[in-house]
Structure formats: structure tokens, C-alpha cells
Amino acid sequence: MFEKIQGHQTITSHLEKEIRFNEVSHAYLFSGIDGLGKMKTAREFAKALLCQDQIDKGCGHCSVCIQIDHENYPDVRIVAPKAGETSIKISQVREMISQLSVKPYSGNWRINIIDGAERMTPEAQNSLLKSLEEPLSYNIFILITSHYQAILPTIRSRCQSYHFQPLRILDIEKIILKETEFEQGLVSEAVMAAGGSPGMALYLLSNSEIQKERTAYLRELYGLLKGNEIKVFTLAELLAKDKVTSQENLEFFIHWFYELNLLLEGHPLADHGEPNPAHRAYLQLLTNQKNQAIIKTLFEMMATIQYNVNLRLQWEKCFIKIMKIQKG
Ligand SMILES: [Zn+2]
Structure with missing residues (x-):
């Protein structure tokens, strides 16, 4: 399934190996600018861990993989700022923590993804810290952030860190031209403005007003x-x-x-x-x-x-x- 991820082969092959050799960590920190595919990677990693058909890969079409894609699989929890909010509140983190001791619904793992981890208030980060220090065997945390420095050093040191590099302009152009109907000229313009982020380039293409x-x-x-x-x-x-x-x-x-x-x-x-x-x-x-x-x-x-x-x-x-x- 990781072949769906473009341009981060070093990271995805590491993750694949960790599953294969039973060396999965309890906490990960995926950092890098927005729109590089960090969330996509987290989701593919969750599928690889939980898929019913293919161990260490994720088939993409079993009921578990499909539910993960639709964000309604009970053992994959995603915490992010609520609509209209800019921060992740301590109450959201507490709610996630309160579920940690419950055994996974099926399978061996529960994946707790925090999307926009830099937006956790310091109180929220501190309340998460204890769970990272004393992890329960079946819980995995994936913290996703575009501002590595905004994550408390005490949290960073407890996570296995993967930094996603911006992609090269030509690679982004290739990806977007392959996956969308936009014409070359528009794509080149958006890619130039997007600072190495395919997600940002796509966002600009569909929001040319924002670019202006x-x-x-x-x-x-x-x-x-x-x-x-x-x-x-x-x-x-x-x-x-x-x-x-x-x-x-x-x-x-x-x-x-x-x-x-x-x-x-x-x-x-x-x-x-x-x-x-x-x-x-x-x-x-x-x-x-x-x-x-x-x-x-x-x-x-x-x-x-x-x-x-x-x-x-x-x-x-x-x-x-x-x-x-x-x-x-
Ligand atoms: Zn599957």
C-alpha cells in the first residue's frame, strides 16, 4: 500500500521493515511542511498494521482498509482541531487518553493519530506526555506536525521522528499532471508557489483566488x-x-x-x-x-x-x- 505515497521511499520502507521485524515503536512524530502526505502515510501505516489480508502491507480493499480510508474504523482514532477552531483542546486529548486502556476492538493495535500536533495547547501536550512515558502495549501514537519546534522537547524525545522533505518541482509537476486534469501551464505556476508541497500546489490550483x-x-x-x-x-x-x-x-x-x-x-x-x-x-x-x-x-x-x-x-x-x- 505504501506505493501510493509519492516521494518518501526512505520513510515508508523503514516503516515497512519495522512491521516486518516486529520493531514497531509506540510513538511517532511525522514532521514537514503541509501537503507532503504525512497524514496519508499515517493512514497507510495504520492499514499495514491492521489489514486482515496482508500482514505488513495493507491490501486496500478489505473491510478494515476501507474503514480506515473512510475514517470510521474504531481502532484508528484521529484528533485534530475542531471545525472553526485553531487549537487542539485539552478536553480532546483527555477524551483520547480515557480510551487508551480499553482493548482494541479487533486486531492487535490501536492507532492514535494527532493531526496538527503543534496546535495542541501546552496543557494538552503535557497531558499527553504521561501516556507517551508509560505506553500501553497495544497503543501507537502518530503525531503529525508542520512545526517541529512547536512540539515540547519532552514529547519529541519520546517519539521516533521522521522528517518529510519537500519534493522537487519536477517530481511534483509529474505527480499532479498524472493525477489531475489541470493543464501544464497552470500546474507549473502553482507548483512554483507551493514550496515543495504537492498538497499546497493542489490547494492553490483549486483556489486560484487564494493565490491571487x-x-x-x-x-x-x-x-x-x-x-x-x-x-x-x-x-x-x-x-x-x-x-x-x-x-x-x-x-x-x-x-x-x-x-x-x-x-x-x-x-x-x-x-x-x-x-x-x-x-x-x-x-x-x-x-x-x-x-x-x-x-x-x-x-x-x-x-x-x-x-x-x-x-x-x-x-x-x-x-x-x-x-x-x-x-x-
Ligand atoms: Zn486490507
Whole structure:
């Protein structure tokens, strides 16, 4: 079944071996940017562990495999932020923990997947810690995250960690052209904007409005960095729609400044693409130090919006701070 996963052969063959040699861990941490197939891998791993027909592979068509695909198999539990929420609450983690001592419904394992593990509040992470420290034999945890650093070190150290690398532009193009009907030109454009993530490229293809919006945000932010104070308010107004869009756009900005960070330090971009004109324009304005300070400010903003705050005011504060950093 792992052949369905594109571009992460090292990881999938490791996982396959662990099952074959009975060396499965009790806790895994899958990290890497969004849209690389971490959740898909977790699901395939669960099938390989639980499938009725093929041990260590997962057949894809028995009732267990099908139920796992439809997310209604009782021994595969998925915890993620609830609709409209940006964080995983302690109550959700407690509910999962309360089930751990119950024997699996069938088969030998219960797989507990936490999707967006960085969004667990610190209290939620701490309450999970005890279960990771004293695992019950039939429970396996898979924590999935796009922000490795946001996971408590005490949790990270108890998990077997697999880092998913961004794919190369040409590979992503090939995958998308094979699996969809989109025309080549559109696909190339979306793939360039997606930073090595096939999932993000697909998202942009089906949401070309979002792509246009983000280009506009970068243009406004550039104006702000050049000293146009009005942009603080125009940007805050554009971005403060609701918690979830605020969070998505923050992730986009963080990704953007990370890319600039790579370029400022003389590394190639993660997707091996060339810097585009927007990258070059920003690079002329920023130093490494300023760029790092901006990333830190964006992470602070990310922490703030987990709570019920006035989003517009927070975005304004965030942009005023960025403007100060730029002025030095
Ligand atoms: Zn099966």
C-alpha cells in the first residue's frame, strides 16, 4: 500500500521493515511542511498494521482498509482541531487518553493519530506526555506536525521522528499532471508557489483566488517594509477576517520569510526553484537579522491568536512591530 505515497521511499520502507521485524515503536512524530502526505502515510501505516489480508502491507480493499480510508474504523482514532477552531483542546486529548486502556476492538493495535500536533495547547501536550512515558502495549501514537519546534522537547524525545522533505518541482509537476486534469501551464505556476508541497500546489490550483490574494498581501507587505505606514491598517483589515484564515495566512507569511532566510544565508530554496522577482525585491530590503526578528514576531502572533483576541488589533500590532524591525 505504501506505493501510493509519492516521494518518501526512505520513510515508508523503514516503516515497512519495522512491521516486518516486529520493531514497531509506540510513538511517532511525522514532521514537514503541509501537503507532503504525512497524514496519508499515517493512514497507510495504520492499514499495514491492521489489514486482515496482508500482514505488513495493507491490501486496500478489505473491510478494515476501507474503514480506515473512510475514517470510521474504531481502532484508528484521529484528533485534530475542531471545525472553526485553531487549537487542539485539552478536553480532546483527555477524551483520547480515557480510551487508551480499553482493548482494541479487533486486531492487535490501536492507532492514535494527532493531526496538527503543534496546535495542541501546552496543557494538552503535557497531558499527553504521561501516556507517551508509560505506553500501553497495544497503543501507537502518530503525531503529525508542520512545526517541529512547536512540539515540547519532552514529547519529541519520546517519539521516533521522521522528517518529510519537500519534493522537487519536477517530481511534483509529474505527480499532479498524472493525477489531475489541470493543464501544464497552470500546474507549473502553482507548483512554483507551493514550496515543495504537492498538497499546497493542489490547494492553490483549486483556489486560484487564494493565490491571487497572497500575491496581493506580499505586495502590501513590501510597501510596509519600504516605510508606508498606511499598509499596517490596510493589511490588518484584509487579514483579520477570522481565526482560521488568520492562521492560514500567518503560516503562509512564516513560510515566505523562511524562504527568504534560506536565500539570505546563501542556501538554495527548499524546492530547488529559482528565487522569483518578489523574493529578489524583499531581499534588497532585509538583512538576515531583521528577517529572523520578523519570523519571531510572526510566531508570537501565531501564539496570540490561539486565544480570543481582537484579530484586527493583533495584526496591527504585529505589523507595527515588523515595521519597527525594518527601520532598525
Ligand atoms: Zn486490507
